[in-house]
Amino acid sequence: MHGFANPARFLRIAKWLTAPLLVSGLLLSFGAVAWGLTQVPPDRLMGDTVRILFVHVPAAWLGMGGWSAIAIASLMELVWRHPLAAIAARAAAVPGAAFTALCLITGSIWGRPTWGTWWVWDGRLTSMLVLLFLYFGYIALSSSLAREGQSSRIAAIFGLVGxxxxxxxxRSVVWWNSLHQPPSITMGESSIDPVFLWPLLIATLGFSLLFGGVVLTRMRAILADMQAEARLRRKALQAEDIVR
Amino acid sequence: MREALDQWLFVYAAVGVTLVGTLVLVASSLLAMRRAEKRREESRRK
Incomplete structure (x- = not known):
């Protein structure tokens, strides 16, 4: 991992990886969703609304995956002081928040025809909403620290605690009574029929590749901004020295 | 009493929101990257 600590080396690899990740992610995710809409039969209990599965589950996975990435990057920043860790955590925050919001919106849309309500204050929905607010807090904190030029260690601690x-x-659907169904996919096991499982797995892979591409894109943007800022500051200082 | 809801409307709404949201996220990230890299190049020339 420390091999990527050099921003120049990281940028070389990121430039090479960004387009393939975004293009393959778009093709796989949109293709799997189209497969789910046109080729998958309606479910015995949920009818046609089962097709929302192919966007809701990847969004939930990436909402939680985004914060897991922030936590791992925060740990790397605090323990190993990896120079790109804070940038990676900042870059994962906006896409993580976006997919958490999409998970909540698609879940709410799915809830209306299946549960008869848009929203219930149960463990799963409430903890997911808390995750969205944690993202908002993290984005506000890390951007203000970066703007003020302060250390990102406070944001890293926030990322770990969150x-x-x-x-x-x-575990919310196991610990508390909920309208939300219990987990259908656990370690090595699935109660989902293969006719739904395959497009779901491909959609999840596709959205995950897209997420990776977006994180690399945002890391490149943050690094380019930092390099431009540093260069302009250095030139301003040199100009000041000449005037004196 | 059972409501007569058109299930496909909910499916299209959920899929539409996700696909549009994803495209906006990708496009805004690419634009931000292009802008930042252009700014870096300009700072090199100044």
């Missing part, structure tokens, strides 16, 4: 919510989301 990770407590991830197992709570995961």
């Amino acid at each position: 990770a407590i919510n991830i197992p709570i989301i995961n």
Whole structure:
């Protein structure tokens, strides 16, 4: 991992990886969703609304995955002081928040025809909403620290503490009574019929590749901004020295 | 009493929101990257 600590080397690899990740992600995710809409039969109980599965589950996975990435990057920043860790955490925050919001919106749309309500204050939905607010807090904190030129260690601690919510989301349907169904996919096992499972797995892979591409894109943007800022500051200081 | 809801409307709404949201996220990230890299190049020339 320390091999990528050099921003120049990282940028070379990121430039090479960004387009393939975005293009393959778009093709796989949109293709799997089209497959789910046109080729998958309606479910015995949920009818046609089962097709929302192919966008809702990847969004939930990436909402939680985004915060897990922030927590891992925060740990790397605090323990190993990896120079790109804070940038990676900042870059994962906006896409993570976007997919958490999409998970909540698609879940709410799915809830209306299946549960008869748009929203219930149960463990799963509430902990997911808490995750969205944690993202907002993290984005505000890390951007203000970067703008002021201060250390990102406070944001890293926030990222680590916020990770407590991830197992709570995961276990919420087991610990508390909920309208939300219990987990259908666990370690090595699935109660989902293969006719739904395959497009779901491909959609999840596709959206995950897209997420990776977006994180690399945002890391490149943050690095380019930092390099431009540093160069302009250096030139301003040199100009000041000449005037004196 | 059972409501007569058109299930496909909910499917299209959920899929539409996700696909549009994803495209906006990708496009805004690419634009931000292009802008930042252009700014870096300009700072090199100044």
